Amino acid sequence: MTRNEWYSTLEMRHGAELQKKFSSASVAVCGLGGLGSNVAVSLARAGIGTLCLIDFDRVDISNLHRQQYTVKQLEMYKTEAMKQTLSCIAPFYNIITHTTRLTEENLSLVADCSIVCECFDNAECKAMLVNKISECYPDKYIISACGMSGLHTNNTIQTKRLGKKLYICGDGTSDINDDTTLFAPRVMLCASHQANTVLRIIAGKYEV
Amino acid sequence: MVKINGTELDITDKSVAEYIAENNFDIKRVAVEFNGDILPKSHYETTMIKDGDNIEIVSFVGGG
Numbered sequence: 001m002t003r004n005e006w007y008s009t010l011e012m013r014h015g016a017e018l019q020k021k022f023s024s025a026s027v028a029v030c031g032l033g034g035l036g037s038n039v040a041v042s043l044a045r046a047g048i049g050t051l052c053l054i055d056f057d058r059v060d061i062s063n064l065h066r067q068q069y070t071v072k073q074l075e076m077y078k079t080e081a082m083k084q085t086l087s088c089i090a091p092f093y094n095i096i097t098h099t100t101r102l103t104e105e106n107l108s109l110v111a112d113c114s115i116v117c118e119c120f121d122n123a124e125c126k127a128m129l130v131n132k133i134s135e136c137y138p139d140k141y142i143i144s145a146c147g148m149s150g151l152h153t154n155n156t157i158q159t160k161r162l163g164k165k166l167y168i169c170g171d172g173t174s175d176i177n178d179d180t181t182l183f184a185p186r187v188m189l190c191a192s193h194q195a196n197t198v199l200r201i202i203a204g205k206y207e208v
Numbered sequence: 209m210v211k212i213n214g215t216e217l218d219i220t221d222k223s224v225a226e227y228i229a230e231n232n233f234d235i236k237r238v239a240v241e242f243n244g245d246i247l248p249k250s251h252y253e254t255t256m257i258k259d260g261d262n263i264e265i266v267s268f269v270g271g272g
Contacts, residue, residue, distance in 0.1 A: 035272040121272035123237045130239045130268075134246035149271045162241040162264055175269035182271055 003092040010047040026050040028113035032078040036119030037068035038191035050094040056101040066184035118144035147171040148190040150180040169193035225252040
């Protein structure tokens with residue numbers, strides 16, 4: 001497959017104008033777990049031009065339960081494993097990786113991305129990223145996720161918009177605790193909400 | 209009246225920080241939309257809730 005063949009295929013599906021927007025977009029995926037690995041795969045398949053992937057962690061056997069990794073990738077850094085996977089899906093686009101923990105201090109790692117996907121699993125980290133991006137980079141869109149655990153109904157997973165540039169996907173309440181866990185389909189449902197929101201924003205559709 | 213998370217409330221003389229503390233929100237897990245904009249955390253103590261305000265408080269939960 002050549003770059004032209006891949007690009008032509010995307011153009012045929014999306015139309016030249018939309019594909020140009022997708023190819024020109026830079027999106028950060030912060031966290032490459034159940035949410036982030038699925039968001040990254042969706043966006044790569046859709047032909048997003050630049051993906052900036054950030055995670056400090058390695059692939060663990062418990063991740064195979066819901067994250068886009070394989071047995072052969074166990075112990076690899078998630079950034080490296082994701083880059084490897086995405087290069088098999090969309091080999092001609094830019095994949096930038098940062099194998100580090102994203103904090104308030106190094107938020108500039110997402111400076112070149114116009115859309116930031118918050119794909120952490122820790123509630124305090126989620127709140128930190130949402131608040132700090134809103135404050136320090138008010139021009140950026142933030143697509144966050146909140147509430148996706150358990151075998152609850154599909155129908156409470158929603159996307160809400162707060163302010164002009166913050167979107168929050170999930171049911172808003174289902175926390176992980178001793179009695180509940182995450183299941184792949186519901187996490188992917190939430191990740192799909194995030195990825196679809198990214199595509200809609202790039203296409204100029206800002207309402208939810 | 210003030211609308212907080214869709215509910216009309218009669219609140220006066222209270223800052224956003226005070227409301228959060230008094231209503232069992234964990235300040236490390238919240239984001240606040242205040243009249244259409246995301247309110248910086250550094251403004252929670254100085255932003256007073258007044259009649260006509262529309263506030264959404266998101267309390268993040270774990271999982272991802």
